[in-house]
Amino acid sequence: xxxxxxxxxxxxxxxxxxxxxxxxxxxxxxxxxxxxxxxxxxxxxxxxxxxxxxxxxxxxxxxxxxxxxxxxxxxxxxxxxxxxxxxxxxxxxxxxxxxxxxxxxxxxxxxxxxxxxxxxxxxxxxxxxxxxxxxxxxxxxxxxxxxxxxxx
Amino acid sequence: xxxxxxxxxxxxxxxxxxxxxxxxxxxxxxxxxxxxxxxxxxxxxxxxxxxxxxxxxxxxxxxxxxxxxxxxxxxxxxxxxxxxxxx
Numbered sequence: 001x002x003x004x005x006x007x008x009x010x011x012x013x014x015x016x017x018x019x020x021x022x023x024x025x026x027x028x029x030x031x032x033x034x035x036x037x038x039x040x041x042x043x044x045x046x047x048x049x050x051x052x053x054x055x056x057x058x059x060x061x062x063x064x065x066x067x068x069x070x071x072x073x074x075x076x077x078x079x080x081x082x083x084x085x086x087x088x089x090x091x092x093x094x095x096x097x098x099x100x101x102x103x104x105x106x107x108x109x110x111x112x113x114x115x116x117x118x119x120x121x122x123x124x125x126x127x128x129x130x131x132x133x134x135x136x137x138x139x140x141x142x143x144x145x146x147x148x149x150x151x152x
Numbered sequence: 153x154x155x156x157x158x159x160x161x162x163x164x165x166x167x168x169x170x171x172x173x174x175x176x177x178x179x180x181x182x183x184x185x186x187x188x189x190x191x192x193x194x195x196x197x198x199x200x201x202x203x204x205x206x207x208x209x210x211x212x213x214x215x216x217x218x219x220x221x222x223x224x225x226x227x228x229x230x231x232x233x234x235x236x237x238x239x
Contacts, residue, residue, distance in 0.1 A: 031239055047238070048167065048168055049238070050165065050212075050215075050231055050233070052215050053215040053231065056215055056216075078239075089239070090238070090239050110239060113238055114236070114238060114239035115236070116217075117236065117238045117239075118167070118212070118231070118233055118236055118238075119236060119237065119238030120167060120168035120169070120234055120236070120237050120238075121237040132168055132169040132172075132234065132237070133237040134169075134235045134237065135235055135236075135237060136235045142169065144169060145172050
């Protein structure tokens with residue numbers, strides 16, 4: 001089952017996938033596209049990925065979570081392609097016998113996804129400009145070439 | 153000994169802003185042995201548009217992040233990764 005999805009994410013499906021009679025707690029995280037970034041109004045965005053490496057990293061992150069919290073079961077999906085404001089960009093569901101492991105495993109997975117998975121975000125601003133999100137840059141983004149973004 | 157043993161041929165993948173700057177998503181480079189990820193980076197930085205890249209971007213060899221001194225073998229897939237922005 002690929003972690004990268006080109007169609008809308010299904011958190012309910014992820015929760016169902018990790019639910020089992022011995023796991024009494026489920027923590028979930030849903031990351032949505034927000035309408036602003038660094039003080040600028042965002043209209044839409046596009047996620048792209050180095051897909052084979054991203055799939056490997058996601059699998060490794062879930063394996064690590066399973067090693068740290070052996071009783072936990074975690075499911076993960078990340079969207080790629082064109083997204084609108086409010087669309088789900090990333091979804092995590094973590095089930096465990098008790099809430100502590102569920103919260104911890106969920107938090108671990110989303111933080112590692114942000115830190116390690118090769119995915120990039122191109123933002124389209126209300127003023128007509130385009131930028132690549134760069135968490136290491138002042139303001140959090142660097143200008144992109146608008147002519148390269150006329151896909152739609 | 154064939155002449156090809158003196159060079160390492162690698163596929164270089166560029167993504168997002170780096171692909172925009174270089175005007176390409178994929179390059180094939182022939183590098184003299186011994187070649188490392190740094191050898192690839194040096195060549196990429198010297199290409200037109202390469203000056204816009206940071207001096208020390210994240211690098212991957214065969215889909216795993218690796219340090220610049222990582223040796224390369226013939227047929228390796230190298231990726232030069234802009235700052236990650238998933239999640």
